[in-house]
Each structure stands twice: as structure tokens, then as C-alpha cells.
Amino acid sequence: MSMKKVLVCGAGGFIGGHLVRKLKQEGAWVRGVDIKEHEFSSSQADEFILGDLTEQSVVRSVLDMRFDEIYQLAADMGGAGYIFTGENDANVMHNSASINLNILQQALKTGSKKIFYSSSACIYPSYNQTDPDNPKCSEDSAYPADPDSDYGWEKLFSERLYLAFGRNHGMNVKIARFHNIFGPEGTWTGGKEKAPAAICRKVAEAPDGGSIEVWGDGKQTRSFLYIDECLEGVSRLMASDLTGPFNIGSEEMVTLNQLAEMVIGISEKSIDIKNIPVPHTGVRGRNSDNRLIAEKLKWSPSKTLEEGLVKTYQWIAEQVSEQVPQTNKVAVVG
Ligand code: NAD
Numbered sequence: 001m002s003m004k005k006v007l008v009c010g011a012g013g014f015i016g017g018h019l020v021r022k023l024k025q026e027g028a029w030v031r032g033v034d035i036k037e038h039e040f041s042s043s044q045a046d047e048f049i050l051g052d053l054t055e056q057s058v059v060r061s062v063l064d065m066r067f068d069e070i071y072q073l074a075a076d077m078g079g080a081g082y083i084f085t086g087e088n089d090a091n092v093m094h095n096s097a098s099i100n101l102n103i104l105q106q107a108l109k110t111g112s113k114k115i116f117y118s119s120s121a122c123i124y125p126s127y128n129q130t131d132p133d134n135p136k137c138s139e140d141s142a143y144p145a146d147p148d149s150d151y152g153w154e155k156l157f158s159e160r161l162y163l164a165f166g167r168n169h170g171m172n173v174k175i176a177r178f179h180n181i182f183g184p185e186g187t188w189t190g191g192k193e194k195a196p197a198a199i200c201r202k203v204a205e206a207p208d209g210g211s212i213e214v215w216g217d218g219k220q221t222r223s224f225l226y227i228d229e230c231l232e233g234v235s236r237l238m239a240s241d242l243t244g245p246f247n248i249g250s251e252e253m254v255t256l257n258q259l260a261e262m263v264i265g266i267s268e269k270s271i272d273i274k275n276i277p278v279p280h281t282g283v284r285g286r287n288s289d290n291r292l293i294a295e296k297l298k299w300s301p302s303k304t305l306e307e308g309l310v311k312t313y314q315w316i317a318e319q320v321s322e323q324v325p326q327t328n329k330v331a332v333v334g
Contacts, residue, residue, distance in 0.1 A: 003029040007063060007112070009053060009103060010073030011045055012038045014186040015118070015178075018227050019071060019234070020045045033062045034074065040185040054095050059102040067112040069238065074099050075118070077151060078192030080215070083122070084280030089150040096151075100158040104165050114172040116238060117162045119245055121179040121286055122152035129283035132221040132255070138289040139177070139245055148283055159245060166243060174237050179249025179288040183227030183308060184315035189323075195256060196224050196263075196309065200316040203263045203271060211272035212264075216281035218257030218273065223250040223287045226308030229301045236297040246297065249288025252305045262306055266313045 006023050010016040011032025017040070023030050024044045032045035035052050051058040053074050063070075076095040082088055100117070107115055121137060125146035128136035147153050159175055166173035182196035189201055202212040225248065233248040254262070257273055264271045294300045 003027065004068045005065075006030045007067045007070045008032045008045065008073065009062075009071065009099070010034055010075065010118075011043060011048060012036045013073060014183075015181060015227065015230065016071070016073045017041065017043065017185055018183070019073070019231060022231050022235075028069075031062070031067075038185075039187070053102060054098040056102050056106075059106045063103065063106040063110055063112065066110050067107075068114065070103070070107055070112055070115040071118075071234075072100065072103055072115060073118045078187075079194040079198070080280055080282050082192050083149045083151045084282060092151050093154045096154045097157060100161055104161060104171070108165065108169050108171065113170065114174070114238070115162070116174045116176070116234065117158065119155045119159050119175055119177045120152065121177055121247070121249060121288065122149055123147050123156040123159065123177060124152075124286070126283055129285050132219055132285035135221065135253075135283070135285035135287050136289075137179075137247065137287060139247060139292050142245075163243070173243055175243065175245040176234060176237060176248045177245050178225070178230060179247060179286070180222055180224045181227055181230045182224050183312055186227075186312075188316050188319055195222065195259060196312060197316060199256075199260050199263050200309070200313045201320060203260070203267045203269065204313070204317040204320040206269065206271050208269045208271075210269075211274050212260065213274050213276045214256055214260050215276060215278045216256065218260070218275045219255050220281055220283075221253050221255050221285040221287065222259075223253045224259070224305055224308070225250040225288070225301060226303060226305075226311075229303065229308075232302075233293065233297070233299045236299045240297055242296055246293040247288045247290060248293065248299075249290065250301050250305065251288055251290055252301075253285075253287040254305065259305075262309055263313055266306070266310055267317075 012034030030045045031047045126148040165171040188197040
């Protein structure tokens with residue numbers, strides 16, 4: 001039997017990098033593409049192409065044959081400091097939508113029918129996420145739509161685009177809505193990092209007896225899913241005959257201050273939390289609702305948040321000891 005041919009778009013990113021490694025371990029032939037090299041390790045892909053997927057000509061040359069599977073993870077995105085300020089909205093919408101439009105069109109032309117699209121918990125309506133103790137994020141609650149960012153609106157548009165290509169052109173589309181995925185080899189500094197990485201960095205940088213800043217009152221809730229669990233959920237979706245969208249997240253909801261306390265505990269330092277007011281922290285509460293995916297794909301996370309944080313903290317603490325810190329912010333998006 002010939003090797004499965006797989007294209008990973010966004011292979012230089014956090015989830016893409018881990019996905020390429022997993023696909024290689026499973027014996028696939030992998031072509032990765034990204035506008036940048038992977039920041040933290042050399043890509044395991046058989047071919048890694050540097051290219052801008054907003055350009056149709058690049059997409060034509062990258063997707064120049066039939067792939068058995070395409071994973072479309074490329075997006076212009078970052079944490080709350082990137083998504084919620086409004087300053088990057090035009091880029092986020094234009095770039096990510098262009099990537100999705102280009103890839104779907106070319107996938108269809110080459111007969112590459114099986115395609116995974118990474119959507120986000122950010123598509124869920126803000127009006128269901130005002131109570132930090134009771135956010136509603138079941139898959140069927142996406143409409144009437146009211147995402148709290150243009151990043152979320154683009155994801156929702158693109159979900160519909162993929163579903164339309166499935167309906168009208170027979171594409172075998174798979175959609176997951178990721179909820180705050182974290183782990184080693186994710187962005188941990190520079191402004192695009194998200195809450196778990198930012199908190200790990202700040203705790204690693206703080207001296208024993210010092211303090212860290214957490215954005216907002218720290219009572220906003222979220223859940224966070226370790227990368228390996230996320231990839232297992234994606235595998236199950238790809239192996240199934242279902243389309244989704246499915247939530248892939250954790251139901252272990254914590255406040256941002258609880259997350260910070262957990263990381264401080266792991267560090268074994270004594271550190272105070274200082275909550276600082278900021279204009280943009282995203283919705284008050286968000287949690288994955290895994291009922292549908294548990295029922296249909298028999299998937300739910302197998303480990304606790306703390307277990308994933310231990311591995312992530314260790315990795316970030318190593319990075320911190322090797323590099324000079326750049327920012328002092330904590331952000332959430334998912
Ligand atoms: P990431 O930013 O590390 O990866 C995205 C990759 O896309 C980056 O390497 C980036 O360089 C690449 N990219 C951006 N514009 C490009 C372009 N024009 N051409 C080629 N490549 C381009 O993010 P990630 O955390 O690995 O997320 C992967 C996907 O999952 C994204 O689509 C993201 O929106 C989605 N998602 C992630 C999370 C999460 O918590 N990490 C949550 C919800 C959804």
C-alpha cells in the first residue's frame with residue numbers, strides 16, 4: 001500500500017508542528033507549508049515549503065497534486081492582545097479568509113477531497129458567555145451568530161464555506177472548534193501568546209517572593225486543552241465519516257487567577273497575583289461542551305489541566321532561562 005500523502009497548512013505553527021510530528025510517526029508522507037519556519041524545532045515534514053497562502057499562485061504550487069488528506073490550520077491569529085484590540089481586524093479577516101478560499105478551490109481542482117478545518121470557540125455568541133459560571137458553548141448554540149471578535153466572524157464564515165464545498169462539490173469536510181489549546185512549542189512571548197503560555201512565562205521570570213500581573217479581575221473563566229489531547233480528537237474526527245463542527249476542548253473550567261495559582265504551585269515559588277485593568281479580556285466565561293463529541297466520536301480529554309501545565313511550564317521555564325523576556329501581558333483567546 002502506498003504512503004498516505006498529507007498536506008499541512010500552517011505547519012510552522014504550534015498545532016501544525018505537533019501535527020506534522022504525529023503524522024510522521026504514523027507513517028504518512030507529509031508536505032508542510034507556512035509563511036514562516038517553525039520557531040522552536042526543525043520541521044519533521046518530508047517537504048517544508050515557505051509560502052504565503054493568501055497568494056493564489058503559491059497555493060497552486062503547494063497544492064499541485066491530489067492529497068489524501070489536507071489539514072488547514074493556517075490563520076492570521078494571536079491571543080487577546082492581538083485579536084481584541086481591533087487593530088488587526090482587517091488583516092485577520094482578509095488573510096485568513098483568502099487562505100481558506102484559495103485552499104478550498106485548489107483542493108477541489110486537484111481532487112483532494114478530505115480536508116480538515118480548524119475553527120475556534122471564538123465563533124460562539126457573546127450573549128451566551130456573560131456569566132463566568134455558566135457559559136453556553138454547545139455546537140448548536142452558534143446561531144444567531146454574535147462572535148465577540150472579527151477573528152470569530154471569519155472562522156464562522158469559513159466554517160460555512162467548508163460546509164458549502166461539502167454540500168455542493170462533494171468535499172469530505174471535517175471541522176473542529178478548538179478551545180484554547182496549549183503545550184510546549186507554542187508562542188510564549190512577543191504579544192501573540194495566550195494565557196497558559198503567558199502565565200507560565202511570567203511565573204518563570206518572577207523571583208521567589210515576587211508578583212505577576214494577570215489581565216482583568218482574574219475571575220473570567222476558560223478551559224484549556226493540552227496539545228496531545230487535541231490531536232487525538234482530530235484523529236478521531238478524520239477517521240470517522242462525520243463532518244462536525246465538533247468542539248475539541250476541555251470541560252475543566254477555571255478562572256484566570258486559578259490558572260495562575262496552578263502554575264505558581266507547579267513552580268514551587270511564592271508569588272502574588274496582581275490583577276490589572278485592561279480594555280480587552282474577551283468574554284466573561286467560556287468552557288468547552290464535549291457532549292456531542294463524546295457521544296459521536298467517543299472522545300474526551302484523558303488528563304487533567306495540571307498535567308499539561310507541568311509539561312508546558314517546564315518547557316517555558318527552559319526558554320526563559322535561555323532568552324530575554326519581551327512582554328509582560330496575559331491574554332486569552334480560543
Ligand atoms: P499558530 O499561529 O501557531 O499557527 C498558525 C500558522 O499559520 C502560523 O505558523 C502562521 O505563520 C501560519 N500562517 C499565517 N498566515 C499565513 C499565510 N498567509 N500563509 C501561510 N501560513 C500562514 O496557531 P495555532 O495555535 O497552531 O493554531 C492553528 C489553527 O487552529 C489556527 O487556524 C487557529 O485559528 C486555530 N485555533 C487555535 C486555537 C488555539 O488555542 N491554539 C484555538 C482555536 C482555534
